[in-house]
Amino acid sequence: MSTENEWPLWEVFVRTKAGLDHKHCGSLHAADPKMALQMARDVYTRRQEGSSVWVVRSDQIVASDPGDKDMLFDPAEDKVYRHPTFYKLPDSVDHM
Amino acid sequence: MYTQAMDTLREEGGDKPPLRTAEEAQLQQRFDNRIDAGEFIEAKDWMPENYRKTLLRQISQHAHSEIVGMLPEGNWITRAPTLKRKAILLAKVQDEGGHGLYLYAAAETLGTSRDQMLDALHTGKAKYSSIFNYPTLTWADVGAIGWLVDGAAIMNQVPICRCSYAPYARAMVRICREESFHQRQGYDSLLVMMKEGTEAQRAMVQEAVNRWWWPCLMMFGPPDDQSPNSAQGMRWGIKRVSNDTLRQKFVDAAMQQAEVLGVSFPDPDLRWNEATGHWDYGKIDWSEFWRVVGGEGPCNRERLAARVKAWEEGKWVREAALAHARKSDLKEAA
Numbered sequence: 001m002s003t004e005n006e007w008p009l010w011e012v013f014v015r016t017k018a019g020l021d022h023k024h025c026g027s028l029h030a031a032d033p034k035m036a037l038q039m040a041r042d043v044y045t046r047r048q049e050g051s052s053v054w055v056v057r058s059d060q061i062v063a064s065d066p067g068d069k070d071m072l073f074d075p076a077e078d079k080v081y082r083h084p085t086f087y088k089l090p091d092s093v094d095h096m
Numbered sequence: 097m098y099t100q101a102m103d104t105l106r107e108e109g110g111d112k113p114p115l116r117t118a119e120e121a122q123l124q125q126r127f128d129n130r131i132d133a134g135e136f137i138e139a140k141d142w143m144p145e146n147y148r149k150t151l152l153r154q155i156s157q158h159a160h161s162e163i164v165g166m167l168p169e170g171n172w173i174t175r176a177p178t179l180k181r182k183a184i185l186l187a188k189v190q191d192e193g194g195h196g197l198y199l200y201a202a203a204e205t206l207g208t209s210r211d212q213m214l215d216a217l218h219t220g221k222a223k224y225s226s227i228f229n230y231p232t233l234t235w236a237d238v239g240a241i242g243w244l245v246d247g248a249a250i251m252n253q254v255p256i257c258r259c260s261y262a263p264y265a266r267a268m269v270r271i272c273r274e275e276s277f278h279q280r281q282g283y284d285s286l287l288v289m290m291k292e293g294t295e296a297q298r299a300m301v302q303e304a305v306n307r308w309w310w311p312c313l314m315m316f317g318p319p320d321d322q323s324p325n326s327a328q329g330m331r332w333g334i335k336r337v338s339n340d341t342l343r344q345k346f347v348d349a350a351m352q353q354a355e356v357l358g359v360s361f362p363d364p365d366l367r368w369n370e371a372t373g374h375w376d377y378g379k380i381d382w383s384e385f386w387r388v389v390g391g392e393g394p395c396n397r398e399r400l401a402a403r404v405k406a407w408e409e410g411k412w413v414r415e416a417a418l419a420h421a422r423k424s425d426l427k428e429a430a
């Protein structure tokens with residue numbers, strides 16, 4: 001239970017270097033977006049771990065329910081034909 | 097270290113398992129299976145109430161330890177002997193603040209708030225590692241803390257990187273990546289004094305090591321046969337290696353490092369045991385450990401008072417920042 005005077009929670013995403021995805025790396029409390037960015041810099045990139053940071057209010061994230069895991073993700077389980085390894089080709093062309 | 101939570105439970109009165117419905121028993125069975133299979137538990141997964149409580153206690157105490165742990169070393173930032181040592185010490189203490197934040201965030205996923213945890217610390221309801229209730233009397237204490245206290249912390253924390261509760265495990269991975277610098281800078285600072293220092297500086301190092309040695313051994317918690325909650329912690333994948341095993345590993349590593357450094361430990365019973373392949377060590381005074389845990393260590397009152405003062409004096413800043421943010425939100429909406 002969070003109290004009324006607690007700074008809101010933010011999720012932090014860091015891109016380690018240009019060309020890579022931003023990856024979720026943790027969360028922090030901050031009063032506003034500018035402070036959240038500055039604190040993310042201080043807390044999560046003290047050793048040049050990042051070249052770009054995203055912060056987003058945690059209450060703005062919509063997440064799937066772990067209880068729905070089977071319903072959501074099991075349908076992909078029996079679709080092996082979506083993988084290249086499903087197709088057995090002659091050795092001479094198998095590098096395709 | 098930092099993970100004395102399970103061992104100090106007896107003080108806080110453990111809770112009895114509640115009666116369960118058939119549905120809960122089934123959830124419990126599924127949870128047990130997942131633990132047995134080595135799977136990780138995430139924040140929104142079902143978990144037994146005692147698992148949640150135990151973790152919450154352990155992670156929040158760990159977080160408090162990182163934050164209170166900034167105080168003994170922070171004591172020397174303005175008095176570090178060189179600019180280089182000052183920059184290093186600042187970075188180290190800042191890291192510990194970061195560790196506290198990672199861990200508070202992990203604890204919050206279990207359904208508590210930062211304010212609630214801080215309140216528990218400030219009112220003395222929550223504990224932190226007993227080691228931080230000892231004073232830092234000389235500059236050599238800073239090096240001794242890095243070498244021995246962070247060294248013991250690393251020994252203790254590495255197995256928690258495989259903790260069954262994933263948010264805690266992730267925080268520990270991040271922390272462990274940063275800890276090695278802490279131990280190395282401490283050892284390096286002592287090494288300079290031992291190899292290039294004066295007779296008085298070498299004596300200062302030895303004196304600091306003498307004071308920190310036994311409290312460091314206590315950081316691993318009571319002996320295995322007096323650690324009644326350990327078995328449950330192991331069953332849940334929260335605790336991975338026993339107190340005595342970790343302590344022995346620490347002693348073995350420290351003996352070799354002490355030899356290179358040229359210092360000794362204040363224990364006449366330290367002896368190489370050919371049969372076990374380990375160093376035997378003397379009896380630990382557990383009455384001192386329980387005294388310090390119970391609030392009667394040399395610095396308990398001072399440490400808590402410093403945290404409460406920082407919290408109270410920062411109140412207007414927290415409120416002003418929030419008021420400013422709310423005002424800006426209104427302006428944007430208009």
Ligand SMILES: [Fe+2]
Pocket residue numbers: 162165192195246249
């Ligand atoms: Fe630490």
Ligand SMILES: [Fe+2]
Pocket residue numbers: 162191192195271
């Ligand atoms: Fe730390």
Ligand SMILES: [Fe+2]
Pocket residue numbers: 192246249275278
């Ligand atoms: Fe540390």
